[in-house]
Amino acid sequence: MESSAELIQWVLENLNYWVVTLFMAIESSFIPFPSEVIVPPAAWKSMTDESMNIFLVVIFATIGADVGALINYFLARWLGRPIVYKFANSRFGHMCLIDEEKVHHAEEYFRKHGASSTFFGRLIPAVRQLISIPAGLAGMKLGPFLFYTTLGAGIWNAILALIGYLIYRLTDIKTTHDVYVIATKYSHEIGYAIIAIAVLIIGFLIYKGMKKK
Numbered sequence: 001m002e003s004s005a006e007l008i009q010w011v012l013e014n015l016n017y018w019v020v021t022l023f024m025a026i027e028s029s030f031i032p033f034p035s036e037v038i039v040p041p042a043a044w045k046s047m048t049d050e051s052m053n054i055f056l057v058v059i060f061a062t063i064g065a066d067v068g069a070l071i072n073y074f075l076a077r078w079l080g081r082p083i084v085y086k087f088a089n090s091r092f093g094h095m096c097l098i099d100e101e102k103v104h105h106a107e108e109y110f111r112k113h114g115a116s117s118t119f120f121g122r123l124i125p126a127v128r129q130l131i132s133i134p135a136g137l138a139g140m141k142l143g144p145f146l147f148y149t150t151l152g153a154g155i156w157n158a159i160l161a162l163i164g165y166l167i168y169r170l171t172d173i174k175t176t177h178d179v180y181v182i183a184t185k186y187s188h189e190i191g192y193a194i195i196a197i198a199v200l201i202i203g204f205l206i207y208k209g210m211k212k213k
Contacts, residue, residue, distance in 0.1 A: 008037050012176040015042045020057060021064040028068025028129060028153070030075075035061075038184035039157050041176035045162030054165060058157045065122075065153035066146065069132040073145060076136030109132035115144050122152025 011023055020042050027033040046052035110117045110131065115151050118140070121131030135145050163183050167173055173182070 007184075008180070009177070011037055012041055012180060015045050015176065017056060017060045021060045021067075022060045023171065024064030024157075025067040025071070028065040028132075030129065030133075035160060036184040037180050040164035040167065041179045043161035044168050044179045045164075045176060047165065047168040054161055058154065058161050061115035061151060061157040062154045065104065065157065066128075066140045066150055069149045069153070070146070072130070072132035073136040073140075073142075076133040077139065080137070110138065113189070115148060117138060118145055118148040119152040122149060123156055128156070154184075 003171050013021060015038075020038055023033055023038050025034045027038065039057065042052065042053050042057045042061070044205065046054040046057055077176060110121075118131055119136050132145075132149065160183065163186060167179050167182055171182075173179055
C-alpha cells in the first residue's frame with residue numbers, strides 16, 4: 001500500500017508526455033492504475049507549465065490506452081479462454097484486481113453490445129480495463145477494435161482533461177496531488193452522465209431512423 005502511494009506520488013511529481021503514455025498503457029492493461037492519477041493532473045499542469053499542451057496530453061494518453069488495450073487483446077487472442085480464466089482465478093490475477101466474475105461480466109457486456117462495446121466499454125469504469133479481453137477472445141478484427149478503442153479512450157481522456165482544466169479555472173489548487181484527489185471524486189459521476197447523454201442521443205437517432213422507414 002505504501003509503495004503504491006509512493007508510485008502515485010512519483011507520477012504526480014514527474015508528469016510529462018512519456019509518463020502519461022506509459023502509465024495510461026499500464027492503466028489500460030490488466031495492471032490496476034487509476035487514470036485519474038494521470039490525465040487530470042497532466043491537463044492541469046499543461047495550464048501552468050509551457051512544457052505541456054492539454055491537447056497533446058489527450059493524444060498521448062489515448063496512444064497509451066491503445067497500447068494497453070492491444071496488450072489485453074492479443075494476450076486473450078493468443079492464450080484463449082481457459083488460460084484467461086485461470087489467470088483471473090490466480091493469486092496474481094487477484095493482485096491485479098481481476099477475478100472470474102469481472103472477466104465474465106466483460107464478456108457478457110461484449111456479447112450483448114458486439115463491436116460497439118469496445119467503444120462504450122471504454123467509458124464505463126467497471127468495464128474499461130477489461131473490455132479488450134472479450135474482444136480478443138471473440139477474435140474481433142483488429143481494425144474495428146482499434147478504431148472503437150481509440151474513439152472511446154479519446155473521449156474518456158478528453159473528459160478527464162476537461163476535469164483538470166476546470167479545476168485549474170475554478171479552484172485555487174496548487175498541487176497535482178490535490179488535482180488527483182478532486183478528479184477521483186468526480187470523474188465517475190461525470191463519466192456516467194456522459195454515457196447517459198450518449199445513450200439518449202443514439203436512442204433518438206435510432207428512433208428517427210425507424211420513423212423515416
